[in-house]
Amino acid sequence: MGTRWSVRLVVPAPGLVADISAGVQAVLDSVVAQMSTWEEASDISRFNRGAIGAWQAMPPDFLTVLSAALRVAEESGGAFDPTIGAIVDAWGFGAAGAVASAPDHETTETLRLAAGWRRVACEVLLQRARRTDTLALDFSGIAKGFGADRAAAWLKNLGFRHFLVEVGGELVGEGVKPDGQPWWVDIEMPPDAALPPLRLALHGLSAATSGNYRRWFEVNGERFAHTIDPRSGRPAKGVASVTVLHAECMYADAYATTITVLGVEDGLQFANRLGLAAHIVSGDGSESMSLAFGAMLD
Structure with missing residues (x-):
């Protein structure tokens, strides 16, 4: 995630702290392994490379976040949208790295029109998701x-x-x-x-x-x-x-x-x-x- 974490808690015995630290780190490592676009082997990167229109098996936590993101997208009329990964990259804020200048209007329009939360289907019970256009998921906001x-x-x-x-x-x-x-x-x-x-x-x-x-x-x-x-x-x-x-x-x-x-x-x-x-x-x-x-x- 490119950041730090901390936990303060009441523990019955000081010796438990080391185990707690390792456990929290493992939990966050799992989130990164599923949702970081900076990791080529992550589930979100695999999804973004997948064939357009094909269902992909995804882990439960990934689908939980995707389902919540799509809910907020609907509630907000698209002001929140997890499908703007390519646009984020074009502006230099994604895994592709910084850019020297702002993208032109034609580029942003092309990417914007390809994105859209309605072009992603998420079936939590069947543990699968798919995209119907060349959009890329980005979970940075969630x-x-x-x-x-x-x-x-x-x-x-x-x-x-x-x-x-x-x-x-x-x-x-x-x-x-x-x-x-x-x-x-x-x-x-x-x-x-x-x-x-x-x-x-x-x-x-x-x-x-x-x-x-x-x-x-x-x-x-x-x-x-x-x-x-x-x-x-x-x-x-x-x-x-x-x-x-x-x-x-x-x-x-x-x-x-x-x-x-x-x-x-x-x-x-x-x-x-x-x-x-x-x-x-x-x-x-x-x-x-x-x-x-x-x-x-x-």
């Missing part, structure tokens, strides 16, 4: 959150009930700290925004943040950020960061990306329609929050 969920589930299966999992900034908090306090976390604000860190209490909650100020490139004074709007085939503009709270980090991750693409006004309408707790920082440094997020402050 896989880290899923990894945090899987690490948390692994800890729960071992009997742990009090922990904080973090994978590249995506967070899952369960139970409480030994002093009875919830897992307090500070979400950093964009550097150009004169806002204090967003302090959250995670108790049976996940938090994911999508920020457009970390990965970008500039050409002739114009900045292009890494979050791509599937509807235009170009980088999204207008939003600096979005944090979403949700019971599942996978969905918090995907919804944060979605709202970043939709922008402040449409993003708030989307969050309120689905009852999502969302905090938005716009490009000018102002902040907005959904009704559900505001209710958590009361």
Whole structure:
């Protein structure tokens, strides 16, 4: 995933920590082996190389993420779309590596028209999926959150009930700290925004943040950020960061990306329609929050 992970938890005996570390790493390695476009042997890379129209057998976790991604795509009218891998590569934010200049309009239009979440079929019970065009899947907007969920589930299966999992900034908090306090976390604000860190209490909650100020490139004074709007085939503009709270980090991750693409006004309408707790920082440094997020402050 190109990032780090950490876990804080209450353990009955210090000697268990080494085994826990190895176990969490194995869980995340499994997610990478299925969902990383940077790995040629991964399941997602195999899917993207497969014959157009042919069903491919895929592992359960892969199909769980694909099914969730297609659900968010439908809910958002395509503002979130896991089929834009080729567009992400064209802008230099994928496994193909950086680019010296922005792709031209003809290139992005060709790739955009070949993509589209409706061109992917996912049958979870039959453990298979297929594509009907030359699109490429990309789970960058959802896989880290899923990894945090899987690490948390692994800890729960071992009997742990009090922990904080973090994978590249995506967070899952369960139970409480030994002093009875919830897992307090500070979400950093964009550097150009004169806002204090967003302090959250995670108790049976996940938090994911999508920020457009970390990965970008500039050409002739114009900045292009890494979050791509599937509807235009170009980088999204207008939003600096979005944090979403949700019971599942996978969905918090995907919804944060979605709202970043939709922008402040449409993003708030989307969050309120689905009852999502969302905090938005716009490009000018102002902040907005959904009704559900505001209710958590009361």
